[in-house]
Structures are given as C-alpha cells and as structure tokens.
Amino acid sequence: xxxxxxxxxxxxxxxxxxxxxxxxxxxxxxxxxxxxxxxxxxxxxxxxxxxxxxxxxxxxxxxxxxxxxxxxxxxxxxxxxxxxxxxxxxxxxxxxxxxxxxxxxxxxxxxxxxxxxxxxxxxxxxxxxxxxxxxxxxxxxxxxxxxxxxxx
Amino acid sequence: xxxxxxxxxxxxxxxxxxxxxxxxxxxxxxxxxxxxxxxxxxxxxxxxxxxxxxxxxxxxxxxxxxxxxxxxxxxxxxxxxxxxxxxxxxxxxxxxxxxxxxxxxxxxxxxxxxxxxxxxxxxxxxxxxxxxxxxxxxxxxxxxxxxxxxxxxxxxxxxxxxxxxxxxxxxxxxxxxxxxxxxxxxxxxxxxxxxxxxxxxxxxxxxxxxxxxxxxxxxxxxxxxxxxxxxxxxxxxxxxxxxxxxxxxxxxxxxxxxxxxxxxxxxxxxxxxxxxxxxxxxxxxxxxxxxxxxxxxxxxxxxxxxxxxxxxxxxxxxxxxxxxxxxxxxxxxxxxxxxxxxxxxxxxxxxxxxxxxxxxxxxxxxxxxxxxxxxxxxxxxxxxxxxxxxxxxx
Numbered sequence: 001x002x003x004x005x006x007x008x009x010x011x012x013x014x015x016x017x018x019x020x021x022x023x024x025x026x027x028x029x030x031x032x033x034x035x036x037x038x039x040x041x042x043x044x045x046x047x048x049x050x051x052x053x054x055x056x057x058x059x060x061x062x063x064x065x066x067x068x069x070x071x072x073x074x075x076x077x078x079x080x081x082x083x084x085x086x087x088x089x090x091x092x093x094x095x096x097x098x099x100x101x102x103x104x105x106x107x108x109x110x111x112x113x114x115x116x117x118x119x120x121x122x123x124x125x126x127x128x129x130x131x132x133x134x135x136x137x138x139x140x141x142x143x144x145x146x147x148x149x150x151x152x
Numbered sequence: 153x154x155x156x157x158x159x160x161x162x163x164x165x166x167x168x169x170x171x172x173x174x175x176x177x178x179x180x181x182x183x184x185x186x187x188x189x190x191x192x193x194x195x196x197x198x199x200x201x202x203x204x205x206x207x208x209x210x211x212x213x214x215x216x217x218x219x220x221x222x223x224x225x226x227x228x229x230x231x232x233x234x235x236x237x238x239x240x241x242x243x244x245x246x247x248x249x250x251x252x253x254x255x256x257x258x259x260x261x262x263x264x265x266x267x268x269x270x271x272x273x274x275x276x277x278x279x280x281x282x283x284x285x286x287x288x289x290x291x292x293x294x295x296x297x298x299x300x301x302x303x304x305x306x307x308x309x310x311x312x313x314x315x316x317x318x319x320x321x322x323x324x325x326x327x328x329x330x331x332x333x334x335x336x337x338x339x340x341x342x343x344x345x346x347x348x349x350x351x352x353x354x355x356x357x358x359x360x361x362x363x364x365x366x367x368x369x370x371x372x373x374x375x376x377x378x379x380x381x382x383x384x385x386x387x388x389x390x391x392x393x394x395x396x397x398x399x400x401x402x403x404x405x406x407x408x409x410x411x412x413x414x415x416x417x418x419x420x421x422x423x424x425x426x427x428x429x430x431x432x433x434x435x436x437x438x439x440x441x442x443x444x445x446x447x448x449x450x451x452x453x454x455x456x457x458x459x460x461x462x463x464x465x466x467x468x469x470x471x472x473x474x475x476x477x478x479x480x481x482x483x484x485x486x487x488x489x490x491x492x493x494x495x496x497x498x499x500x501x502x503x504x505x506x507x508x509x510x511x512x513x514x515x516x517x518x519x520x521x522x523x524x525x526x527x528x529x530x531x532x533x534x535x536x537x538x539x540x541x542x543x544x545x546x
Contacts, residue, residue: 026542033535036528064541067534074478078485079526080518087520 003039005084005118007109009125011143013053016068017060027147029068034151035082036075043084043116044077045091048108084116091115097135103128113138122146153329153438153470156249158234159225160194161187161217164509168238171438172499173464176481177474177512179503179529184510185474188503189440190217192333192472195235198250199301199330200354202276206254213357214337220254226508232257241325242318248326259300263323268298276300294319301327332437336444340426342414346398362429366390367399376428379463381406383455384421384448388414401425420447424456431469440472445480457483461493478530481523489521502529 014020015028035042044050054077058069077083091111093099098110106128113121121140123129129140157166162184169175169188177185190212197209210217217223224231236249249260256273270282284296284303294316295306303323307316337357347363356365366373367390377388386403393399403421404411414422423446431439444460445453457480463469475481481500487493495517502513502525515524 022542029538029542036526064538067537067541071531071534071538074482074527075531076526078482078522079528080516080520080522080524082526083522085520085522 003041004120005041005043005116007113007116007118007121008042009106009109009121009123009143010050010053011124012122013050013057016072017057017065018062025068027151030151031147032068032071032076036071036079039081041082041084042076043086043112043118045086045088045108045112045115047088048112049105050108086112086115095135095137098132098138101131103131110138120146153240154238155188155192156234156236156238156247157188157191158251159231160191160233160235161223161225162505162508162510163187163191164225166510166512169501169512170499170514171470171472173470173497174460174484174493175470175472175499175501176484177472177501177503178476178481180505183503183505185503186442187510188512189335189442189472189474190215191235192237192330192438192440193335194233195237195250196330196333199327202272202278202301204275206252206274212335212337213353213355214335214339224253229254236260237326237330239325239329241322244322246322246325248330261298261303261323261326263319266296266323268296268303270298270300272300278302296323298323329437332435334430334433334436334439336427336430336439336441338442338446341419341422342401342426345413345415346393346400348397348399356430356433359426362426363399363401365433366401366429367392372429372432376425376432379428379432379459380421380425383424383459384452386417386421388425418447420449420452423447431463431471432467436469438470438472442474443476444473445475445477450479453477453479454483454486456480457487458492461487464497478527481527481530485517485521485523487521488517488519491519495519 012028015024018025054072057065058073060066060069092115094110094114103110109121119139122143123140124143126142132138153171155169155171157163177188179185193212194209207219210223221227221229224233232251232253234249234251236247238245238247244264247262251257258269258271261268266284268282268284270280272280278299278301281297281299294312297304303320305316305320307313342359342363347360349364349367350360352361352365356362373390380386380388385406387406388403391400391402401414402411403414403417414425427441427444430436445456448456460471464471484493484498488495488498498517500515500517500523502515504511504513517523
C-alpha cells in the first residue's frame with residue numbers, strides 16, 4: 001500500500017495523555033506503534049497548539065504518559081520517514097472556498113493539510129466535518145472510523 | 153573520509169562508511185560497533201609499523217584481539233582482511249587499501265588516474281617500491297615512487313616542483329590522516345592522586361601517559377578547563393609538588409569552590425578529562441571514542457554534545473563515536489534543528505547483525521533535526537513497558 005500522510009487532530013495527544021480514558025489511551029498507543037511501523041506519515045506544524053500539547057505530554061508526571069511522550073517524540077516526530085514537520089513559513093494560503101468558512105482555532109489543521117499535501121484529516125469534531133463537507137479537495141474522517149479501519 | 157572494511161571480525165563487507173565531523177554508531181551490544189573502530193586502528197598500526205607479524209596489528213595496547221584466526225571474519229583463514237580509507241585532498245579522492253592474510257598481502261593507492269599496487273610478506277620492512285606512471289600531460293615529467301606507506305615524488309623540471317609537492321601531499325594524505333587517528337577506550341580516567349612523568353607512546357592510551365602529556369602542555373590545560381567548565385561546571389588544573397617530580401590533576405566545583413583531585417571526583421567528570429586531553433591533542437584528527445557520555449547526567453550529556461560540535465568545528469576534528477545514549481543523539485539532532493550543526497556534518501549509523509555479519513544502516517538527518525527511521529532502536533524497552541502497562545496484547 002502506498003504511503004499516506006495524515007493530519008491528526010489534538011485528540012491523539014489527549015488520548016495518549018489519558019484524558020479520554022484507558023480504552024482511548026490504549027487505542028492511540030496502538031496507533032502510535034502502527035504509525036511507527038507503517039510507511040504512513042503524520043504531518044505537524046511548528047509553534048501550533050498541537051505542538052504545545054505534545055510538549056506538555058512529554059513532560060507529564062505520569063510515568064506511562066512520559067513513556068508515551070518519549071515514543072511519540074523519538075519514534076514518530078524525530079523520524080523523517082514518519083513525520084513531516086512544517087514551519088510556519090511553509091504554510092500556503094487556504095483555498096478561497098475554505099477561507100469563507102469560520103474555522104476558528106482549527107484553521108491551522110487545514111493549512112497543515114494543504115501545505116503537506118496530506119491525504120486525510122482525522123478528527124473527533126463531527127461539526128467540523130459537516131462544515132467543510134462541500135469542499136471536494138478535502139478529505140476528513142472521524143477518529144473512531146479511522147481507527148476501526150487502521151487498527152484492524 | 154570514508155572507510156572500507158572486509159572480513160574484519162563481524163564485518164564481512166562494508167563497502168563505504170562516511171566519517172563525518174561527528175559520526176555516531178549505535179545498536180545493540182555485540183552488533184559490531186567496536187569492530188569498525190578496531191579495523192581503523194589495525195590500519196593505523198600497519199602504517200606506524202609494517203615491520204611486524206600480523207598478530208601485532210591487532211594489539212592496540214588497551215586491547216589485544218589475538219591472532220589472525222581470532223580476528224578474520226568467521227574465523228575462516230581462507231578469508232583475507234581488507235581495510236581502507238578514502239580521503240579527499242586537493243579536490244582528488246585518494247584511496248588507500250591494505251589487504252592481508254596470515255602471511256602477507258598487498259597495498260593499493262589510487263589517486264585519479266594514478267594507481268599503485270604492491271605485494272608484501274609479513275614482516276614488511278618497507279624494502280620494496282613501485283613506480284607510478286602519470287597520464288596527466290602536465291605531469292609527464294613527474295616520477296612517483298611508493299613503498300606502500302610513503303610516496304616520493306620527483307619533478308624533473310623546476311616549473312613542476314609546485315605541482316609535484318601538491319601531488320606528494322595528496323598521495324600521502326591517507327597515511328598522514330591514519331597517523332592522526334586516536335582512540336579513547338572505554339577504560340579511561342585517572343585513578344591516582346599523584347603522577348610522575350613517563351614516556352608517552354604515539355597512541356597515548358594509559359592514564360600515566362595522558363597525565364604526563366597534560367603536565368607538559370601548559371597551553372592545553374586552560375583550553376581543556378574551559379570545555380570541562382561548560383560540560384560539568386568544574387575547572388581543571390595541574391598542581392606540581394615543590395621539590396618533587398610529582399604532580400596532581402585537580403578540579404574545582406565552580407558552584408561550591410570545593411577543590412579535589414580528579415580521582416576523588418565522580419567518574420563522569422574524571423573520564424571526560426581523559427577524553428578531552430586526547431581529543432584536544434594537536435596531532436589527533438580522527439578521534440574514536442566509546443560512549444563519551446558514560447556516567448554523565450543527561451543535562452551534562454547535552455552540554456557534551458554542544459562541546460563536541462564546537463571542538464569539531466574550531467579544532468578541525470572528526471569524531472567516530474559509539475554510543476548507547478539516545479540523549480546524546482537527541483541532543484545532536486536538536487543542535488541540527490537549531491541551526492548549530494549542519495545535518496551533513498552528522499553521520500548516524502545503526503549497527504545491526506544479519507546472522508554473523510554486521511550491517512551499518514545510515515540514517516540520514518534533515519535540517520529539522522529529524523532522522524530517517526527515528527530513534528526506534530533506543531525505544532524497544534519503552535514500547536514493551538507501554539504494552540505491559542496498557543495491557544496491550546502483542
């Protein structure tokens with residue numbers, strides 16, 4: 001299967017941190033492991049809310065979360081095969097039709113998606129998917145659907 | 153600089169390994185990291201003294217690997233050991249190769265269109281030579297004679313003296329570089345409160361040799377002290393005992409002002425002084441070191457990484473480092489991300505065994521401080537912990 005590039009919303013970090021319960025933490029830990037093993041990549045934006053939360057995860061007091069943070073950093077974010085890190089200067093303007101929509105704090109996800117020519121945005125926000133449903137150049141999926149398929 | 157190794161211990165064939173200003177070797181115990189360093193030392197031993205039996209080439213003072221059969225790949229006497237280096241000099245690639253078995257072997261030197269090959273038997277007393285035949289039009293009058301170690305170049309016309317000198321420098325560049333290879337073995341540090349001067353061998357391995365070298369180099373001590381302060385916040389100096397030939401290697405904690413002999417410091421500080429003394433030696437150009445970060449706190453490991461980057465840049469040194477520390481590698485990657493280290497100046501190799509043979513996988517580094525394949529080789533334990541803690545089935 002050819003490699004795909006994903007934008008994972010902040011749910012991934014909350015899951016790993018244990019904010020969404022043990023089951024979600026387990027699923028996201030498995031996703032982390034699968035992403036490291038597979039040729040697929042994630043893309044992340046420097047100086048973004050995602051990175052701030054990732055940093056918090058890496059200095060968490062809980063030993064398990066700390067280990068997950070270490071694996072996230074050294075196994076995924078540090079790996080140029082598995083992660084595309086974008087600088088703010090690499091972002092491109094959003095397409096006109098998307099600029100008409102009020103994306104609020106989620107705008108950076110779409111900027112990352114276009115700048116990295118990503119294949120999929122994985123989110124827990126059903127309303128966000130509905131908001132941009134009419135835009136054909138976008139490909140969004142709900143976290144649970146994605147994991148059901150990806151971890152199968 | 154590039155290394156070529158064949159049939160040396162667990163390395164059955166290593167076509168080419170680039171030694172960048174900072175080259176890191178990591179991987180499991182017994183993967184073959186040390187073998188690479190030992191192969192380079194074997195070649196250095198030959199350059200320093202070819203007039204010995206092959207077993208002597210495997211004696212590095214701090215370690216003696218034994219006889220040819222013990223060292224050759226798969227202990228197969230039918231195999232011939234090959235070790236070589238390629239260096240760039242005056243825009244030319246100059247390749248020097250030594251291939252040998254128990255009895256003898258051959259040496260090769262190539263530089264552009266000039267190629268030399270010389271057969272020899274052990275012990276080789278440098279009593280043979282071969283002549284070069286240049287194909288360069290403007291070098292037609294230049295004769296080259298090579299005895300397997302040193303190339304002598306003779307210009308017939310006064311106008312070609314400059315060209316001949318440059319050619320001689322290039323042809324001798326690999327041997328010159330090999331003379332400047334130094335090893336900082338894992339067994340290092342200072343174990344005595346006082347030292348007296350001893351004679352210093354070319355490899356400068358023992359603590360007495362290193363202490364003597366330090367005591368004889370008043371300009372080196374402040375430089376070493378400066379790096380030590382940056383890494384572990386302690387200075388370094390030598391105290392001579394009046395009326396005796398004794399001296400002590402001392403250090404002062406910059407925060408508390410507490411002074412002590414190095415032997416009374418923690419081993420992390422102690423071993424770093426030994427390491428810095430060897431790598432700041434003006435005649436050391438390629439420094440092989442095993443686990444420079446050993447016994448250092450992670451924050452000191454980061455400062456050590458910064459210091460090595462600075463030393464490699466300011467003192468024109470190359471480091472061939474074997475490590476088990478992801479903190480050390482991670483610190484170097486961060487320096488790349490900060491723009492303090494060029495990604496091309498950091499070569500990372502994951503050593504892994506394929507059956508009996510060692511393979512060195514290059515993991516390329518990009519300008520964002522990322523590395524191909526990540527640091528997963530350091531994370532096996534963490535992954536196992538996570539699976540256990542989350543009760544995830546394999």
